[in-house]
Amino acid sequence: AQKVTQAQTEISVVEKEDVTLDCVYETRDTTYYLFWYKQPPSGELVFLIRRNSFDEQNEISGRYSWNFQKSTSSFNFTITASQVVDSAVYFCALSELNTGTASKLTFGTGTRLQVTL
Amino acid sequence: GAGVSQTPSNKVTEKGKYVELRCDPISGHTALYWYRQSLGQGPEFLIYFQGTGAADDSGLPNDRFFAVRPEGSVSTLKIQRTERGDSAVYLCASSLRSDRGRADTQYFGPGTRLTVL
Numbered sequence: 001a002q003k004v005t006q007a008q009t010e011i012s013v014v015e016k017e018d019v020t021l022d023c024v025y026e027t028r029d030t031t032y033y034l035f036w037y038k039q040p041p042s043g044e045l046v047f048l049i050r051r052n053s054f055d056e057q058n059e060i061s062g063r064y065s066w067n068f069q070k071s072t073s074s075f076n077f078t079i080t081a082s083q084v085v086d087s088a089v090y091f092c093a094l095s096e097l098n099t100g101t102a103s104k105l106t107f108g109t110g111t112r113l114q115v116t117l
Numbered sequence: 118g119a120g121v122s123q124t125p126s127n128k129v130t131e132k133g134k135y136v137e138l139r140c141d142p143i144s145g146h147t148a149l150y151w152y153r154q155s156l157g158q159g160p161e162f163l164i165y166f167q168g169t170g171a172a173d174d175s176g177l178p179n180d181r182f183f184a185v186r187p188e189g190s191v192s193t194l195k196i197q198r199t200e201r202g203d204s205a206v207y208l209c210a211s212s213l214r215s216d217r218g219r220a221d222t223q224y225f226g227p228g229t230r231l232t233v234l
Contacts, residue, residue, distance in 0.1 A: 093159075
């Protein structure tokens with residue numbers, strides 16, 4: 001069965017600090033996708049990134065970067081020079097393609113990030 | 118273009134009543150998903166449609182929950198004999214398609230907050 005674990009319930013940082021949000025997943029499938037979504041106080045889930053299981057290259061988008069390591073089943077998310085606008089709950093999610101329903105997302109419980117001045 | 122829209126944004130009802138929640142997906146998206154998010158948790162899958170048919174309804178908690186998508190666009194989630202435990206935010210998402218071996222990105226609506234008194 002698929003499972004996503006976000007062990008950090010809440011993280012508080014001061015603006016301009018770097019912060020890493022951890023995500024560990026479990027799957028028996030060899031083909032899967034991993035996602036990160038942001039849920040600001042307004043409540044709407046905002047898509048950040050999608051990564052397939054065959055592409056372990058790290059990705060950088062502005063202040064955001066993602067580290068995918070199949071050996072440790074982790075897909076961690078780092079925000080560099082955090083800003084107050086980064087304050088939100090961040091969810092990691094998994095989609096199995098061969099054994100599960102295609103595109104059904106299994107979410108972690110989320111990490112609440114609080115960035116203060 | 119317009120994103121996923123959901124109505125109403127808030128719904129308060131009494132225990133035992135019937136409710137309908139509506140989702141209007143992004144134009145051109147053939148796959149539609151319903152999730153339920155309880156306080157402090159990640160979204161949990163309920164049902165997914167590819168076109169007009171429910172391809173996977175394994176996440177529906179019981180037979181009080183039902184969803185339709187008669188013309189392959191707008192979907193309605195129906196809950197009969199509501200219970201206090203049904204209180205949650207109901208999220209709808211859509212993607213271009215959803216086939217085995219493919220996981221297009223899901224884009225979420227703002228959700229409907231259901232409160233059962």
